[in-house]
Amino acid sequence: MASAKGKAKTDAAPAASADELLQHYRAMLLIRRFEERAGQLYGMGLIGGFCHLYIGQEAVVVGMQAALQPGDTVVTSYRDHGHMLATGMDPRGVMAELTGRSGGYSRGKGGSMHMFSRDKHFYGGHGIVGAQVPIGTGLAFAHRYNQKPLVSVTYLGDGAVNQGQVAESFNMAALWKLPVIYVIENNKYGMGTSVQRAAAGGELYKRGEPYGIPGMQVDGMDVVAVKEAALKATRHTRAGEGPYILEMMTYRYRGHSMSDPAKYRSKEEVSEVRTKHDPIDHVRQLLTDGGMADDNKLKALDKEIRDIIADAAEFAQASPEPDPSELWTDVLAEA
Amino acid sequence: MTIQILMPALSPTMTEGKLAKWLKKEGDQVTSGDVLAEIETDKATMEVEAVDEGVLQKILVQEGTENVAVNTPIAVLENGGAVAAKPSPTNGKHAPVSAPAPAAQVEKPAPSKTVAPPKPQSVAAEMAVGATRKMTVREALRDAMAEEMRRDERVFLMGEEVAEYQGAYKVSQGLLEEFGPRRVVDTPITEHGFSGLGVGAAFMGLKPIVEFMTFNFAMQAIDQIINSAAKTRYMSGGQMSCPIVFRGPNGAASRVAAQHSQCYASWYAHCPGLKVIAPYSAADAKGLLKAAIRDPNPVIMLEHEILYGATFDVPEDADYIVPIGRARIARPGKDVTITAFSITVRHALAAAEILAKEGIDAEVIDLRSLRPLDTETIVRSVEKTNRLVTVEEGWAFAGIGSEIAAQIMEKAFDHLDAPPARVAGADVPLPYAANLEKLALAQPDDIVRAAKSVLYRS
Ligand SMILES: Cc1ncc(C[n+]2csc(CCOP(=O)(O)OP(=O)(O)O)c2C)c(N)n1
């Protein structure tokens, strides 16, 4: 069985071009700044309920998305802001959904965990741990049924891996050779429970082995490595070879949601990753060391991103609350 | 320019917290992402991270200060006006959120702003059971489990984050320390699996308490709850027994949207082979949980996140048990009967206060148990008031109110002077937007309107 431990940065991934690196940098920075602002708006009481931030994990969605083709679908859990921005969804619409306003992607009815965009082939935004996995498998089933050369990228957490419906999905996907890539975002914890305390055997990329699903462990803090792995998986899947599992080794800097006791890991552990393995710093370093971008260029880019986020935040606060009549719409379609 | 750092709201229901510790001091340079301070609420300890960069100019709220309301300025940051200065329209101002609860308040305010929260009735006084102590629902649940675990070796607690994390809502605080990992068991996120495992353990004579982080996630496990736990005694001709408690928060918390905000009362109450309880007060939470643990049958205990922090008088007697299947008159009255359970008892009591001002004397029945349902108490009340309003957080269709209305139709039809009215959640999945969520959930004003309608008053 072809489970492989794809090695980290040193593994001579063909050097990415300056353009490509800049695009990655921009996309990751957009997510980082967006999430920081969301955290701020939450603290101000403008966002309610749960709000699961993606800070630290940006390289995973950005690298994955860079390997996709138009029409490929994406589905994920509640930690979804980064995935939406990576698919090209409008930061204004995402932020306005966070504030529960009519300008949001779900017109204020879904909130942080529940947004969708047919246009960008993003299928949510699901709040029940593991539930998106059979759904993503079904998206793949439809791609095959429709005889389209598309893949379904289905994200799940390290905690979600243990849900029964994930094993059920792996079996069906392998049995029917469905074009689905399961991306396990191993950020080391499901809420306050470490992978070691939740998953027997560790090595989550091997979870598909009994079904014959190849798996690979990837440095999820290195956007170039992520994209390489994604290309490998999509080639396999598009060739009709069936599902693929990518275990992205990553880290969430913030609490599980906004409220988090922060007692299950040490401050040193967090700051170690932050200072030594930050995915954005890494690309910035590549850009400056390689002479691909100077300080001025990066500063200009930072400013551009800040402006986009400021605009989104402003929009999200100015957009009106949904009309009370919206309470009753969208329950069923007219038959 | 200077930026005020405000006391953040770090959870859906947080209104205030204790500023436990400053990790930066005045004059320190901070960059975005630095941990500035630690905050404690009744639920958790949390870190406040810097969003802006600059120098911490002044600390406005000293460490150790309790009951700091959300949005109170806690420090001032001097941000040299560098590129990092983010234009934020509301920065430095109080954010436009509703005023936080006063510090010394016993209960959190009822959702309707027009109504003052009613004084919780002292159940203990009503039952005359000796000395009582003020306690939150959260503490009462914990004590019930601890007492029963001390009393019976076979009782153990299992669920997600119940042990090391001390419970996602801090209900199981201290249990791991006292009982160890053999009896307080952290599970992976595998509800269907650990619920079925609990059923198997109960078949062997153990007495599991299975905690669901919320009942929304019990839908993963509902097959084991109904098909295995509820039906096996019957299918085995009485040979097998399944003494198990499934418990956790049910219903709408605050702004957590449709997949996290459903009331499952009528789902479980529908099924023979189960007992279903849904207490409001801390005394009932404790007394009913103890009864559930001692019960030889599967019991579903529906709690409510918003009630966890509410304080009530609780009897000190360690053998204080509230029998399953008995309702409680939470407020006696003669003009109209209002049935409620869990959080809606609070709304019903608030509505009764409003009605009293208009000369309407409402009787509020806290159902406490949904299966078996104490129909007798409701019938007796309706015989007196001749009018019935049912209240629940869930949907009206095939709901608890529908069942009560049907039973009253069958057993007290001749006593009714008006058709019963059902107050329930709007017939839609719960929306996230603040204004829509409020419209979707039953408020005291809705109960007042329903009570007047059955009294033919406007
Ligand atoms: C079925 C179900 N059980 C429990 C929860 C509560 N919950 C939400 S997120 C979470 C942890 C998930 O961890 P992981 O899969 O690692 O994803 P991460 O949050 O790290 O992205 C839990 C237990 C839920 N939403 N759904």
Ligand SMILES: [Mg+2]
């Ligand atoms: Mg995780």
